[in-house]
Amino acid sequence: MTEKLLTAVIVVIGVPGVLVGYIWGTEQVLRLFPERLKPTVRPWLWLAPALGFLGLFLVYPTIGTIIRSLQDKFGKEWVGIANYAWFFGNDDALSALKNNLLWLVFLTLFVVGIGLLVAVLVDRVRYESFAKSVIFVPLAISMVAAGAIWLNMWLYKPPGEPQTGTLNAAIGVVGVGPIPWSQVTDFSVNTFMLIIVMTWMWSGFAMVIISAALKGINPELMEAARTDGANELQIFRGIVFPLLVPTLVVVATTMIITALKAFDIVYTMTGGQLDTNVIANFMYQEMFNVGNYGRASAVAVVLLIAIVPIMFFNIGRFRAQEAVR
Amino acid sequence: MTTAAATLDAPTSRSWFSRMRGKIGLHTALVILMIVWLVPTVGLLVNSFRPGSEVDGSGWWTALFPPYTFTFENYAHVLSQANLGTNFLNSLFISIPATVIPIFVAAFAAYAFSWMEFPGRNILFVVVVGLLVVPLQATLIPILTLFASWGLVGTFLAVWLAHTGYGLPFAIYLLRNFMGSLPREVFESAAIDGASPVTAFFRLAIPMSVPAIAALAIFQFLFVWNDLLVALIYINLIHPDSLPMTVNIANLITSHGGGTEFIGAAAFLSMALPLIVFFGLQRYFVRGIVGGSVKG
Incomplete structure (x- = not known):
């Protein structure tokens, strides 16, 4: 442990030292260049560490995964699209894909809906910042901890035993249940149980962004509508909501990506069993439990392809923003 | 400001009453939402201080009434038996360098993207925006x-390097948006005064970007502290002495099934630091979210 501590201290002090030294060193290196070339060379020296990390940890491995997905288990033989054929002919894979679709639709709807609702409601009360903190705080904790917290909510004991899970005890009061929440596979109820946990975590994220946009709306617009006799609901539908749409789109794209990448919650709460598997966890299982890197790579590429449209959408939006700057 | 507003609104009792009645639906909805949001956490927090036998026999709400039987045993147990003390330190040792390194690397890149001219600058930054969402x-x-x-x-x-690579697109994006919006005149006059880019970077760009850097630091720290996947893959379960808390707690949950009293204590130990960071620096955290909301 002391060894680890020593390493950490050296890293925390040493690495910034090295990096600052590097940037200072670039000016020394630039002295070797003629004055004319300095502005051309300098940016690349400043970018070099970042480009190195991005290249090594994002660009190279993504290309590597695409190539690996066309190879067999051991990476020795080229198998063409066999790994993809396996994926799309595999019931477990398709079930994971179906669950990701449920995640995508419902996590996005729930988070954007609740975020919008809370942002609009808290705007009208004095305890706004307190209420926001309460909704927002789950975003700071790990999904593993959130999983632990919510297992205590969904906990099921057979009828006759005292129900110690919060939800089964609550519905027991009105004479319903108990319901084995995380074991109901009909209509993917248990996938919804997991989506609810993520909704609990991410609604605060949506609320914060939507609330910031809401505060940016010129109050005179609403005041004018009020003077003209519009009620609150009409003002919301006619003025506030249309102005919030771009913000809602930003939140929705973020949630779509979060839904597609969902892993921690599934790994922690169900391990992907009981028809709750998702692509990311399926890839992990194929990688570690089965050890077939070719197939696991194909699964990762399917996930990547699902995300590509969002990537281009974001780039388009970014360009539009830059054009305005 | 608050006092002034309060005095201005100071209502006669009657108008206050009628306004309250008009707002009762609003307050009810918000209070219900807040309770729904708090109950899961409170439930596990209470259970984490109860003896195991009681956790299995009765719901957490029964502990809110006498006789009180709260205990620190679960915390003592997970710290000594479940290796969680070591995991806590590991989480720290992983998170701090994995926060510091990308901030430096990203700040250099963001400065080049903001205040240096070079061919391919826009294309390269578009690539960074694209990399934001790579799973x-x-x-x-x-x-x-x-x-x-x-x-x-x-x-x-391994995890320091990986987290630096994975965190960079967002870090560069956030810092570049902030640095790029600093006033141009400041950098121009510094250049006229003969300041080198290094001087301008350390004396002007960095001090002026402190709010963005603080937001980024909190983000990256929480991201790494809360990470499960990266540690699970690159440290691996076969090196239990190097694992961070998240991986061990996920293991406790998957292996114990229902032993919620230890899981609760472990979960709250792992949440302690994020919660302190959150409540201490919420303002910067919010700023980071609003300023960088293309991130997936």
Whole structure:
């Protein structure tokens, strides 16, 4: 442990030292260049560490995964699209894909809906910042901890035993249940149980962004509508909501990506069993439990392809923003 | 300001009453929402202080009434028996360098993107925006293979490097948006006064970007502290002495099934630091979210 501590201290002090030294060193290196070339060379020296990390940890491995997905288990033989054929002919894979679709639709709807609702409601009360903190705080904790917290909510004991899970005890009061929440596979109820946990975590994220946009709306617009006799609901539908749409789109794209990448919650709460598997966890299982890197790579590429449209959408939006700057 | 507003609104009792009645639906909805949001956490927090026998026999709400039987045993148990003390330190050792390194690397790049002219600048930044959403899953196998051949699997260095790479697109994006909006005149006059880019960077760009850097630091720290996947892959379960808390707690949950009293204590130990960071620096955290909301 002391060894680890020593390493950490050296890293925390040493690495910034090295990096600052590097940037200072670039000016020394630039002295070797003629004055004319300095502005051309300098940016690349400043970018070099970042480009190195991005290249090594994002660009190279993504290309590597695409190539690996066309190879067999051991990476020795080229198998063409066999790994993809396996994926799309595999019931477990398709079930994971179906669950990701449920995640995508419902996590996005729930988070954007609740975020919008809370942002609009808290705007009208004095305890706004307190209420926001309460909704927002789950975003700071790990999904593993959130999983632990919510297992205590969904906990099921057979009828006759005292129900110690919060939800089964609550519905027991009105004479319903108990319901084995995380074991109901009909209509993917248990996938919804997991989506609810993520909704609990991410609604605060949506609320914060939507609330910031809401505060940016010129109050005179609403005041004018009020003077003209519009009620609150009409003002919301006619003025506030249309102005919030771009913000809602930003939140929705973020949630779509979060839904597609969902892993921690599934790994922690169900391990992907009981028809709750998702692509990311399926890839992990194929990688570690089965050890077939070719197939696991194909699964990762399917996930990547699902995300590509969002990537281009974001780039388009970014360009539009830059054009305005 | 608050006092002034309060005095201005100071209502006669009657108008206050009628306004309250008009707002009762609003307050009810908000209070219900807040309770729904708090109950799950409170439930596990209460259970984490109850003896195991009681946790299995009765719901957490029964502990709110006498006789009180709260205990620290679960915390003592997970710290000594479940290796969680070591995991806590590991989480710290992983998170701090994995926060510091990308901030420096990103700040250099963001400064170049903001205040230096070079061919391909826009295209390169568009690539960074594209990389924001690349799923980590698409990088795991080649990186793991690489780390294995370098003998880095199970080391902190592996996760420091990986987290730096994974965190960079967002870090560059956030810092560049902030640095790029600093006033141009400041940098121009510094250049006229003969300040080198290095001087302008350390004396002007960095001090003026402190709010963005603080937001980024909190973000990256929480991201790494809360991470499960990266540690699970690059440290791996076969190196239990180097694992961060998240991986061990996920293991406690998957292996114990229902032993919620230890899981609760473990979960709250792992939440302590994020919650302190959150409540202490919420303002910067919010700023980071609003300023960088293309991030997936």
